Amino acid sequence: MLVINYVAFLMVSVAALLVLVIWILAKVLVMISKKVLEASKSSGKALMIGWIVLGTMFSKGVSAQAPITDTASAVKNVNEYGGLSYNTYWTLFSVLMLELLVIILLVLFIRNLWKTLYPSTIVIKEGKATGESWFLATWHKLDKQFFTKATPIEKEADILLDHDYDGIKELDNALPPWWKFGFYITIGVACIYLLKYEVWETGPNPTQEYVAEMNTAKADVEAYVASLKNNVDEKSVNMSDAAGIAAGQVSFSKTCVACHGTKGEGGVGPNLTDDYWIHGGAIADLFKTVKYGYPDKGMQSWQTTYSPIQIQELVSYIKTLKGTNPPNAKAPQGDLYKEVLTVDSSASKISPKDSVSVK
Ligand code: HEC
Numbered sequence: 001m002l003v004i005n006y007v008a009f010l011m012v013s014v015a016a017l018l019v020l021v022i023w024i025l026a027k028v029l030v031m032i033s034k035k036v037l038e039a040s041k042s043s044g045k046a047l048m049i050g051w052i053v054l055g056t057m058f059s060k061g062v063s064a065q066a067p068i069t070d071t072a073s074a075v076k077n078v079n080e081y082g083g084l085s086y087n088t089y090w091t092l093f094s095v096l097m098l099e100l101l102v103i104i105l106l107v108l109f110i111r112n113l114w115k116t117l118y119p120s121t122i123v124i125k126e127g128k129a130t131g132e133s134w135f136l137a138t139w140h141k142l143d144k145q146f147f148t149k150a151t152p153i154e155k156e157a158d159i160l161l162d163h164d165y166d167g168i169k170e171l172d173n174a175l176p177p178w179w180k181f182g183f184y185i186t187i188g189v190a191c192i193y194l195l196k197y198e199v200w201e202t203g204p205n206p207t208q209e210y211v212a213e214m215n216t217a218k219a220d221v222e223a224y225v226a227s228l229k230n231n232v233d234e235k236s237v238n239m240s241d242a243a244g245i246a247a248g249q250v251s252f253s254k255t256c257v258a259c260h261g262t263k264g265e266g267g268v269g270p271n272l273t274d275d276y277w278i279h280g281g282a283i284a285d286l287f288k289t290v291k292y293g294y295p296d297k298g299m300q301s302w303q304t305t306y307s308p309i310q311i312q313e314l315v316s317y318i319k320t321l322k323g324t325n326p327p328n329a330k331a332p333q334g335d336l337y338k339e340v341l342t343v344d345s346s347a348s349k350i351s352p353k354d355s356v357s358v359k
Helices: 006-043 047-065 067-072 086-117 134-147 153-159 177-199 206-229 242-255 283-292 308-320
Strands: 160-165 168-171 335-344 349-358
Touching (some): 242 308
Antiparallel strands (some): 160 168
């Protein structure tokens, strides 16, 4: 399936266009070079030949580079940099930059050659008079016209207005260059930002960031709630739900049946189905017994084998065994325990509460 990537399409077209420009410039350069060669025959300017050789070599070397853009256009569809992979994007980008550089160099070559051919046609620039290079002169001119109109500190005396308020004078100067350039940099950054976040959409926008943050927060809350749920102890233990009781039964038949019987009827350990308990019959008592055990009496501690929530499931299961009257039940041991039923008025729910031992 052919998917057109617009960024790639744009970059490759610009690259192709620049190649065309380079080609035309190279032609012009060659043409001018020939003229210069003819002229140098008469005037003997052998130095120019070096320039020409260099210039033509350069333009050829660069035309040979052009096919890179075509191979690079075999776009991988990784969604970075406007659907382009990191490598593809920067390859295209550097090809474009290289082409621009070559164009600038070609223009400079052509200009130089042109100057030797027709010295009178080049207008002497402002900067030339002061001995500045062409580049610096242009830069200063641009700087003065568009960027920083500020008068340098040394010349500030000239623009000091004669307004004088108790010794405070008014200086009619533009903003200082460092300040203005700082401002221009922010404009540049804004452009990059706009392209990255709004045009190519390679970074998360505020909405996406918000959603992502909310998701992590939600995951944190869930993890916290889960940890709370797993944090039961003898004070907070409660009956598990049906699934929990079923899980408790599984653990029971794996670990406890050897001593308490397959139905909890008892064996080495006491009967867990009757109303008599050695260590108390409330769910909190059972939890304590299973968690810490009574090792000197033959019942070990299970807290290294089972998590708190699993112990809750185990004791919840044991709670459901009450009154099941399995066959071969072991004789009661311990004290009679009666469940205290309390009516929770708020939830109108009947729940077993603390143990009451009746002797
Ligand atoms: C090696 C045998 C053995 C195993 C295995 C065993 N128990 Fe016990 N269990 C006992 C003995 C013995 C007692 C009685 C301790 C006493 O007399 O204080 C007991 C007591 C108990 C009691 C308290 C009974 C009461 O009357 O207060 C509970 C509850 C209990 N066990 C649950 C379990 C659970 C749940 C498991 C499985 C995770 C388990 N036991 C595994 C031997 C065992």
